[in-house]
Amino acid sequence: MQDAGFDTTVGAQPARAGDHSEGPCMTDNPAPDSRDVAVLREELARLREEAHHLRAQVRTRPLISHAQGILEERYRLPDGEAAFALLRIASQHHNVKLRVLAEAVTRSPRPEGRGTTWFSGPSTQPPPSLESIGLAATDNADRATVLSGVLSQTLAVVGAGMGNVQIADPAAEGLRIVQHTGLNARFVEHFAVVSDGTTSCARAAEETALTTVHDVATDPAFSEPDRRAILLAGSRACHSIPLVDEDGSCVGVVSAHLARPTADLHPAQVKALDSVGHEVGRWLGWQERGVLREALEHLHVLGRRSLGGGS
Template structure:
């Protein structure tokens, strides 16, 4: 009888886990994309859903906006006036808000991906840890959607891909629109039992979450750091530094949504009118 090969088994297990993660990710994003396809197909009288998908993907690529972000805007914003050449004819454009924290200045770019990476980097620097993640408010489903992470396992990322208002410290921080420190994950009642197990399994003993807020006080995202030791009380300077990250990042994300994403929607509208019945 041939002895099982441990390396082969580990490789197969890793492959199966990756396949499961991919299937779960598709299950989350597919309904949103499919909804957006249906809207575009109907709105511009396109022959099929594949034509609608192609237009969404083209606008996404040409305006450097993630397809999920563009689809989310499509299904949540009011439809354009059928008679208008522009989707948002009366909107006013504003300049890109500045980001003054060191990690943001070091990126040298105003791309959304770079900004989210800078937000995470600066937060982890202040908290002196290497584990953390950035979440964005999910406009279509509510809750928070994980978009950036470092130092975290695939299992952790998969489990916390989307969280609601209860059961996690980041969800509670979004509800409170205030920073939350969890000194001891093992005993804090904010977590559900399963969420606590997943956090502890990651080696995270304590954590801290910072809401990303607009000028009007709306939470549009969250950045969290996880520590492998009990966190010490934050100093006034550390709290202020994280307040700056949260406020500046939140205002930048709000600007990106109403400017860059809307530009992409306008481009999609023009493509649809030229390819459809208009």
């Protein structure tokens, strides 16, 4: 007869209230809940983004201070805060990053005399052609339409269903994803900003040349975290095409991802993608220069008002 509340198995210990253990096979560290994993990933992405912003602030603070000093002297402003206010107003009005506008102030030639305009030459150059992505009229083309067009055309030429577009971000010292299709959230978070040469897009930007990864699983250039993120997105190969401005600089990269290992592209595909990369690159450079010039002209108007005692 067994005593109530006790297990008579050899070596067993008396049962304890609240002890729901089912034997020695149970682990003390159960697998984390999928919701906890999702929360951790979101927090990691947030911290990564925050780190990029902090590094950008450290790099850009001296630049913005320099621009403030120029504006304070040029328009006889009372202090640096007044100069910063002018920069902020022009930046927000034209949707130009404050850092980009400050850099333009420090590099652009000083306005001549006290004229009403900063630049005396033609206000804009004709927009570059975008026939390679099927846009005949480029005067009214907007940035989102162009970026969507370059991604669609690249995927069509390559015959891929996944891809992304990245734009060069000097403040982050890397490439930032601005368009994507067919790629999972983990991929987009992991490659939100790419700042080194361990990916095909980074290599394409550095070499300003089409870069092909025939098999992500075996390519030695990838770091293991990057390789894992790409494979989990369902990509086994990719082609990355640089978007090249008229001065030869890379202003972005468009990449097509394939579900299986791939061979080199056909010469006709390479020619088509090269045309896409150069036309879109020139258009992006043209658009940025035009918007930036408008922002500088606006800044000059604000400065002249301050010089004249206006609000």
